[in-house]
Amino acid sequence: MHPEQPLSVYSLHFDHGGSDDGSIPLWCPVTQTRLGERPEWIRDHRSEPVAYVRGSRPSVAVTLLAHHFVPASFDLSAFGPSLSPGLGASTSIRWVGPHPVTLERMAGWTTLEVPLAFNRPLPNQIGAHALDLQWVAEWTDAEGTPRRLFLGGSRHELFTTGAPMRQAGHGGPPSGAYAPLVRWSSRWCAGLESRKDLCDAILRGLPETGLRYGVPAWTVRHMLVAGGGMCGGWYQLFQQLADCQGVRLEGRTLHLVPADDPRTDEVRWEAMVAVAPGINQVEPSRHIRMQGRFNDCARYPFTPEEPVELLSRHAARYCFMAGWEDGHCLNFLEDGGRLYLYDACFQTQAVELDMPLPPEDGRPVRLGRGASFRERYLHPTLPFLMGTLRANGRLWEVDLERGEFGITVRTEQVPELDILWTR
Amino acid sequence: MPTTREQLRRMVAEGKAPSGGFGWGELMEALEQMEQAPDTLEAEDADMLVGLLAQRGRVPLRGQPPVPHSMPPEELVQYRALKILQQAGRLDAARTSLERLAREPVAPALRDLARRLLTRGAPEEEA
Structure with a gap:
């Protein structure tokens, strides 16, 4: 605290819930509490970020702390640099006030009855800003002399977003x-x-x-x-x-559809296989990787009777098992008549696809070799399919618990494969 | 030696799980058998699946816990239990669990399935 200051701004509350001013409730993931349950800014004690839809005009609930010898009534204002690039950071503007204030008590806290609306809207674009406000009290004393008292500065991490959010989206906090x-x-x-x-x-x-x-x-x-x-x-x-x-965005889970051949006991296919370690990993995660000897097939298709070269590799890979119980989760964006795939785990760029948004109906879809989803996404991202296949006189079975990975075939070599989509 | 299916029935009915827990592969295989032949589902099986839903898919497991990619193991157990009950036309007894799953922050696929089943109320529909 600043006990030497006769009057200071004590706390500022932006997400006060008192008006529909475009504020976005922010939540702490550690405690699952809303940052705006209490004032986001408390002098020397708390400074949490605030967020608004771009172009919003915030309002802030203000609490003042008076110590001694302060005027009972004054005009409260807050000055700070413009956040608009056009005006320049050196241009100081009056963000708040002048707002007439009468203190409830000459020593202690006074919370203003109504939140103070900003004089101008926030920038009309997406951004992350540092808003520095200088708070002042202005009044005219008994001799008619204009007086000005500095009430302290406040600094706020402030975000402006593109458009209102969906209310209580799945998996998010209760609001915001x-x-x-x-x-x-x-x-x-x-x-x-x-x-x-x-x-x-x-x-x-x-x-x-x-x-x-x-x-x-x-x-x-x-x-x-x-x-x-x-x-x-x-x-x-x-x-x-x-x-x-x-x-x-539209979320979808990609599943592989297995096909059993009861005559030969073969299964095409049992898993989609990824070899990349995934985002922010230098090697496949020990939590979920399958480590052992993979039998990569040099060519495909082949018949059980003809010899085929298998390249045995000791490797760690990810296996996305076929069927309902496993799959790979992706996002799609429809924009300007085009469909884009976003894979947050394995891709650093959007994949443009020549296909409509896949329905999440769980119905099998057959993908031929020329399908853009295969060529632009599956082949580079999930480059192998794992199957229980007959080759070189024996059945190569898949049993992950026993570390048996059947035969792995290059996805691009497979003529047709069946997938399905769920949400 | 009781089958995994019988052990599951006993766990739900009497609260007695096999010592050491279930193997994940055996658990999935038992569910798959029921999924492939829903017409043969007995009343004890349906009760067991409803019980699995009621205990939020929590099954004592032995060995390395599984890590499915798209949803947690407990939710995968519930997903498969729901699909079997749906195929067998036995969803009525699972209504409380359906309502819970439709509102809780579970995996989108599981919540979506629960919502669709609640809306349709028709057990013969394929998810």
Whole structure:
């Protein structure tokens, strides 16, 4: 505290819930509490970020602390630099006031009856800002002399987002968003406008989060606390980052459909296999990797009777098992008549596809060799399919618990494969 | 030696899990058998699946815990239990769990399935 100051700004509350001023509730993922349950800024004690939809005009609830010899009535104002690039950071403007104030007591706290509306809106673009406010009391004394008293400065981390969020989106906090997500997305997307540009910027920014692929966490909050997650968490994280800027994405889970051949006991296919370690990993995560001897097939298709060369490799890979019980979670953006795929775990760029948004109906879809989803996404991202196949006079079975990985075939060599989509 | 299916029935009915817990592969295989032949589902099986839903898919496991990619193991157990009950036309007894799953922050696929089943109320629909 500053006991030498006769009067000071004690606390400022932005997400006070008193008006629909475009404020976005921010939540702490550690405690699952709303930062705006208490004033975000308390002198020398607390300084939490605040967020608004761009172009909003905030209002702030103000509490003053008086010590001694202060005027009973005065005008309260706050000055600070403009946040608009056009005006320049050196231009000081009056953000708040002059607002007439009469103190409830000459020593102690006074909370103003109504929140004070900002005189001008926030920048009409996405961004992360540092808002420095200088608070002053102005009055005219008994001799008619204008007086001015400095009440202290406050500094605020402030985010402006692209558009209102979806209310209580799946997996998010009860309202608004987790604070780290708004901070990241507002910084990465600063100044951008198109939905595609926003999603691209978010995908590029993801490594900066430090969150890793392959950590056993499937919700956004759990990911933020644990330091990473599985694809089931990553696609929700990506959706929420985009939603912070008002962009809605469609989440889908890709499943492989297995086909048993009862005559030969073969199964095509049992798993999709990824070899890349995933975001922020230098090697496949020990939590979920399959480590052992993989039998990569040199060519495919082949008949059980003809000899085929198998390249035996000791490796660590990810196996996405076929069927309902496993799959890989992705996001899609429809923009300008085009469809873009975003894989937060394995891709650093959007994949443009020549296909409609896949329905999440769980119905099998056959993919031929020329399908853009195969060529542009599956082949580079999930480059092997694992199957129980007959070759060189024996049945090569898949049994992950026993470390048997059947035969792995290059996805691009497979003429047709069946997949299905769920949400 | 009781089958995994019988052990699951006993765990739900009497609260007695096999010492050391279930193997994940055996658990999935038992569920798959029921999924492939829903017409043969007995009343004890349906009760067991409803019980698995009621205990939020928590099953004592032995060995290395599984790490599915798209949803946690407990939610995967519930997902498969729901699908079997749906195929067998035995969803009525699972309504409380359906309502819970439809509102809790579980995996989107599981919540979506629960919501669709609640809305349709028709057990013969394929998810």
